[in-house]
Amino acid sequence: MTAKGRPAVATATAEGEQVSADGQFGSADVSAGNIRTDATAALERTAAVELADVGKIYAAGSVTALTDVSLTVAPGEFVSLIGPSGCGKSTLLRIIADLEQPTSGTVTVHGKTARRARIDQDYGIAFQQSGLLDWRTVQANVELPLELHKVPKSERRARSAELLEMAGLTDFAKRYPAELSGGMQQRVAIVRALAPKPSLLLMDEPFGALDEMTRERMQGELLRIAGETGAAVVFVTHSIPEAVFLSDRVVVMSARPGRITDIVPTGGWGRDAAFADDDVRSSAPFFEAVAAVRAALRSGHGDTGTAAGRDVR
Numbered sequence: 001m002t003a004k005g006r007p008a009v010a011t012a013t014a015e016g017e018q019v020s021a022d023g024q025f026g027s028a029d030v031s032a033g034n035i036r037t038d039a040t041a042a043l044e045r046t047a048a049v050e051l052a053d054v055g056k057i058y059a060a061g062s063v064t065a066l067t068d069v070s071l072t073v074a075p076g077e078f079v080s081l082i083g084p085s086g087c088g089k090s091t092l093l094r095i096i097a098d099l100e101q102p103t104s105g106t107v108t109v110h111g112k113t114a115r116r117a118r119i120d121q122d123y124g125i126a127f128q129q130s131g132l133l134d135w136r137t138v139q140a141n142v143e144l145p146l147e148l149h150k151v152p153k154s155e156r157r158a159r160s161a162e163l164l165e166m167a168g169l170t171d172f173a174k175r176y177p178a179e180l181s182g183g184m185q186q187r188v189a190i191v192r193a194l195a196p197k198p199s200l201l202l203m204d205e206p207f208g209a210l211d212e213m214t215r216e217r218m219q220g221e222l223l224r225i226a227g228e229t230g231a232a233v234v235f236v237t238h239s240i241p242e243a244v245f246l247s248d249r250v251v252v253m254s255a256r257p258g259r260i261t262d263i264v265p266t267g268g269w270g271r272d273a274a275f276a277d278d279d280v281r282s283s284a285p286f287f288e289a290v291a292a293v294r295a296a297l298r299s300g301h302g303d304t305g306t307a308a309g310r311d312v313r
């Protein structure tokens with residue numbers, strides 16, 4: 001396997017051993033100290049996401065978007081979904097977020113129904129469209145989920161300042177979304193999703209509009225923050241190197257009707273503290289892992305040959 005011979009950083013994370021109690025389930029009581037109660041431990045063992053035989057048929061046009069998708073995402077695990085355009089990646093993410101209902105199968109998020117998890121704001125989302133509120137400043141957009149979580153104003157200010165600095169947007173805190181470029185808006189949306197330190201992040205091509213250098217920086221920051229907060233991440237991307245760099249496992253999906261054809265354990269390259277990011281990205285074993293995912297995509301396509309190569313980089 002491609003990840004062989006490297007420290008088992010991701011495995012430990014996938015098993016939940018490194019999951020910090022700090023902010024894990026948005027509980028101020030837990031984040032205040034290292035108190036581990038039975039309830040906390042039980043929550044940590046509960047899968048972040050559990051999909052069982054999920055199918056989706058869109059009534060309009062009778063499109064079968066997904067069929068028999070079963071997947072468990074462990075607490076703190078980073079899982080990427082990759083596959084050709086139209087294979088149902090966004091649909092699957094929207095089903096987890098309760099923005100779309102499955103036609104068959106079941107979905108649980110931290111042991112709750114997807115609806116309950118949405119109402120409880122158990123996850124942060126950053127989708128292709130930034131979804132910023134035009135009438136709120138950048139700072140007010142970032143603070144919105146904190147307001148909903150009833151975080152005191154002084155804490156909100158400190159957290160938004162920290163996040164905007166991370167995103168290189170400190171000077172734009174008082175501007176409105178329309179005054180920012182598309183990539184800047186996307187960065188605001190990303191840090192807004194991260195603001196409440198959610199235990200689950202759902203991200204649909206969040207870095208697609210960013211230039212390469214910003215993209216790499218944001219990838220590193222995402223891993224750092226997800227690591228700090230113990231957040232599980234389900235991440236849709238068309239970029240194989242991005243998936244390999246970020247993920248513990250890469251879930252490979254086939255063309256419509258979308259189904260999982262392979263799951264490649266990539267081993268959390270970006271979290272490997274033994275290597276600087278640039279060294280990782282240009283190392284031979286990293287390229288091997290990229291090749292393994294590409295091969296899985298191609299074999300998932302079988303008879304259609306080049307289709308996978310056309311849609312993913």
Ligand SMILES: Nc1ncnc2c1ncn2[C@@H]1O[C@H](COP(=O)(O)OP(=O)(O)OP(=O)(O)O)[C@@H](O)[C@H]1O
Pocket residue numbers: 058059060061063064065083084085086087088089090091092256
């Ligand atoms: N609201 C909808 N009504 C009808 N069909 C839909 C709807 N949303 C998505 N579809 C169809 O479901 C299939 C899966 O779409 P989806 O957007 O989930 O794919 P995707 O893998 O995310 O694509 P891409 O990589 O291009 O973003 C496509 O055939 C799409 O046309």
